[in-house]
Every structure is written in structure tokens, then in C-alpha cells.
Amino acid sequence: MTICPGCGSTSTSKLFEVTADEASRHFINPRQYPDRSRKLTCHLSDLWGGNTCDVRKCSDCGFGFADPFVAGGAEFYNLALVYPCFPTMKWEYARTIEELTGLDTLGKTTLEIGAGLGYFLDCVKNKFFNISDISAADYNEISLSVLESKGFKTFSSDFRQSSFDPLKDSFDFIFMFQVFEHMDKVDDVFARLNYLLKTQGTIFIAVPNENRTYYMEAYGSLVDMPPNHIGRWTKEAFSAICERHGLQLSKCEREPFDLAKFLKQDIVHSFLRKAQKPGTLSEFVRALPRSKAQRIAQGLTALAISPSRLPAWAYAVSNASTLGGSALWARIDKVS
Template sequence: MAAASSARGGPAGVHSIPSKATFLRPAFGDSEMTICPACGSVSTAKLFEVTADEASRHFINPRQDPDRSRKLTSHLSDLWGSNTCDIRKCADCGFGFADPFVAGGFEFYNLAWAYPSYPTMKWEYARTIEELAGLNTGGKTALEVGSGFGYFLDRINNKFFHTSDISAVDYNETARSVLASKGFKTFASDFREDTFDSMKEAFDFIFMFQVFEHMDQVDEVFARLKYLLKAQGSAFIAVPNENRTYYMESHGSLVDMPPNHIGRWTKEAFDAICRRHGLQLSKCEREPFNLAKFLKQDIVHSFLRKGQKPGSVSEFVRALPRSKAQRMAQGLTALAISPSRLPAWAYAIRNASTMGGSALWAKIDKVSSPALRIHRQAKQ
């Protein structure tokens, strides 16, 4: 899946949306009962809603590509069955989710991203490699879901796993060609589909980095993890850090926009759904806060957010023809906006220890029933 220009978390205490936000409409305390997809609780509340037009502007500048923008707006209305989508949060496990809880499909991604890109290195790659270094991986099998161009697999290939023991899933045809050229077995289908039915307990390790937040039918996802993992196998997962997401949305930065990201995972949400499927959440960690990385991301994300406002300077600059001059204009505009970000930066620095970095990382194990019972008793 293409990397998303999405929201990346915020401090645990920041769950209200200030009135100065450009289009987030707070809606706390509604009486509608919507079941949490992660823990099954009915104690969920609506945080805000977005319209199809607002969501479309998040992905496409209508000045730059009006036809594609109109098509995406229409597609989102069809996907949601209405002109709006709610963002809700569970009071019990903290899981945030889009309502309707429906993922974007091929048509959405084809419209939303004309130029998909994949980062070459992430904190979660390094953290997973650190974990693998302490495990016995000799002769073991691995599957990565959402491999992109294989930048993570490049780092573990012939170090922890033989090339012939690595499988990769990605929808993008170009990405699959690159993966195949590196010798990996490649698949284009969702790992929940029948293509993988013959692979019961086929993998010792499964990797899913920045994938879970894109997926609906999450019970099927976790059932599939258990089905595909060998006994004592492990899944390594990374999702956006929900604390950073709430910071961004409440401080004038990007919204974690559906239907690209439809789930906002927490440690408690992972634990609840793992318990339901007989899996064990062994570790769950937030990426540490890095000031330099945070400032760079915040400058870019706040510029992109302002660029979604019709008639703004940022929108005009983003609509210029793609060129070196346009990149320079975007950079200068983003820097010009930066002084207005000082209060938000001060808040983030004060709350750095609770806010953390961009990612939430988890290790999930398939363990025997007696071991799982002991683990659950220890947590109670």
C-alpha cells in the first residue's frame, strides 16, 4: 500500500477539537450506539465528521486536478453511502475508527495517489530488526504484507532469512515487479483472500508496517494472522501513534483522513482483539519523540493542511505545475507559516514523553493455550 500523508498521533489528554479548526466539527456525547470494531464495546462517541469534499481535498488539490478531484469526491460519497463520514472513539479500549468502517479499495488509491512513494527507512524497521537479532531465525519463513519496494525486506534478506523463504504482498504492480526482481515470492491479493487458504501455519514471522490502519474487517485480519502463523510464530506490526494523531488534529495539522486510515489503534485495542483470537500481545511501544524529526514533519503537515483551504496561498502554491520552482515555492510558503506554529511546538515539547513519535509498534505471538492463560493471569 502506498505510504499515506496521514496524521500521526497526539498527547493522550488531547481528544477535543478546538473551534478554530478549519473543518472539524466536534460532536461529543451523542447517543448513537456504534460497536467498537476492536473490543466490541458500545461505549463509543463521535469526535467529529468530515465531508466527501473535505476528504477529497486532503488527497487532491482541485486546482491542480479538478477532474480527478470531482471523481474522488463522488467515489467517497458512494463508498460511505452519504456525503459524510464520522470519526468515533471507544471509551473502553481507546480505538478510534471511521464510521462507516469501510476501507478504501483499488479505485480510491488509484484516484488519491498519482505518485505513490515508499520510505526507505522507518523507526519500526530498526526496532523490529533489533528484536529479530535476539531470536532464532535460521531456516524460518517470513511474510511481509504491504511490502512496497521491499526496503524492509532488503534489510533482513540473507541476514535473518534466506531469499527463498521470504514472501511479499503488495497491490502495486510496479512494486511487485521490483520485489520479484529481488527474488521474493510475490502476491497481489489481500492475505485474507483464498489465495492464502493453502498456507495454513506457513510462516514463522509476519510483518505489517503501516498497514493495519488501512484495513476494515479487523476480526478477519487477526483470524488470518493466527491461521498463517506457525506455532510460536510472531507478527510485528506498526501503526500511526494515536497520540500524535490527536495532537495534529487539535493543533491545525493534518487529519488522519478516511478512507485511507480508518483505524486508530491503541495498546488496549490490540490487546482486546488479540485476546478474542487467542493471540498474545507481547510488546507494544511508542516511537520515541525526536524534536528534529517532529519539527520537519509538523512544518510540512501544517502547510499541507492549510493547502486544503479553498483560496489560500498554500492551495495556490500546491496547484502550480510540478517543477523545481514549485518545490521551492512550497518550501518558502511552509517556512513563512512556521512562526504561527510556535504555540503548538511548545505544547508538543512539554508533552513529548506522552506524545512520542510517529509510530506505535507491537509484537504479537501465537502461543499455546496454557501459555496464553498464564499470560492473561499475569496481566490481571
């Protein structure tokens, strides 16, 4: 019997399964990196204790999750991510800034977990918070040196561990954007957030919009592959975990649908999905050495497969209001 990590219900069902080889191909092209690809496949089998991982969904809170519910660790990310990418402006940043505008932030302390290169913190420093009141946690060494050079107080240790320096009730605001969906032991995460947060403090979380994930999987685009993302959060799942930890889910909103953004992402993602299939033109082009010519070839191949996306786009446009954009955003308050 599998228990939903979101709400604790036993009413869950299997959506599909992935093999270690399929998951490995999602991250690494074996033609391009044969050795790395083999190591990643082995590592995934070890992590899962077998050759497959299921993706299940809870019928009570809608939470979707990898089973086994285990996150990728440093070894996984070192093998799977060849070029780490650091985002710039995102809707969830703008939405959080809009929310902060209505709050008393003067002299308040903040922590961003998974701060990347500090793009979000750059947007809020001086405007809402003093630099000396801003802390940033990340694993990545490039991130840490950039964050430090910008004057933020940095932490490289896992905020769930007791070795993470800040004390109880350290922060008025905690930000966690596109991080929580990577995490297992979600009750430990929430217990720790609660511990670090002051009373009357607020957490802002953004995760992928699960409606977009299911659209992509149903229409032959990328799979939201474990063990990179292992949780598909919903408003109901956030509500359940907040309740268990005495926190209040004050707001939960889906990013609005934006046609131009949608089309751009869909073309890229469906090309990347095709490039996972051995012997396709997309796979061949994707595996060429990185150069300007390769980028142009990738762009042309992606455009060439676009007409086959028309049925998917027709579906998306006619369901735009429920489908929404890339992110699901939540404001969580510690009221007592």
C-alpha cells in the same frame, strides 16, 4: 448504536465528522485535478452511503475509527494517490530488527504484507532469513516487479482471500508495517494472520501513533483522513483483538519523540493542511505545475507559516514523552 471494532464495546462517542468534499480535498487539489477531484468526492459519497463520515472513539479501549468503518479499495487509491510514496528507513524497522536479533530466525519463513519496494526485507534478508524463505505481498504493480527482481516470492492477491496461495501454518514471522490502519473487517484480518502463522510464530505490526494523530488534529495540522486510515489503534485495542483470537500481545511500544523529525514533519503537514483551504497562498503554490521552482516556492511558503506553529511546538515539546514519534509498534505471539 455503534460497536467498537477494536474491543466490541458499545461505549463510543463521536469526535468529529468529515464531508466527502473535505476528505476529497485532503487527497486531491481540485484546482490541479478538477475531474479527478469530482470523481473522488462522488466515490467517497458512494463508499460511505452518504455525504459524511464520522470519526468516533471508544471509551473502553481508546480505539478511534471511521464510521462507517469501511476501507478504501483500489478505486479510492487510484483516484486519491497521484504519487505513491515508498518509505525507506523507519523506526519500526529498526525496532523489529533489534527484536529479531534476540530470536532464533535461522531457516525460518517470513511474509511481509504491504512490502512496498522491499526496503525492510532488504534489511533482514541474508542476515536473518534466506531469500528463498521470504514472501512479500503488495497490490502495487511497481512494488511487485521490484520485489520479484530482488528474488522474493511475491503475492499480488489479498492475503485475506482464500485465493492467497500459502497454506495454513506457513510462516514463522509476519510483518505488517503501516498497513493495518487502512483495513476494515479487522477480525477477519486477525483470523487470517492466525491461520497463516505457525505455532510459536510472531507477528510484528506498526501503525501510526494515535497520540500524534490527535495532536495534529488539535493543532490545525493534517487530519488522519478516512477512508485512507480508518483505525487508530491503541495498546488496549491491540490487546482486545489479540485476546479474541487467542494471540498474545507481548510488547507494544511508542516510537520515542525526536525533535528534528517532529519539526520537519510538522512544517510539511501544516503546510499541506493549509493548502487544502481554497484561496490560500499555500493552496495556490501547491497547485503550480511540478518543477524545481514549485518545490522552492512550497518550501518558502512552508517556512513562512512556521512562526504560527510556535504554540503547537511548545505544547509538543513539553509533552514529548507522552506524545512520542510517528509509530506505535507491537509484537504479537502465537503461543499455542
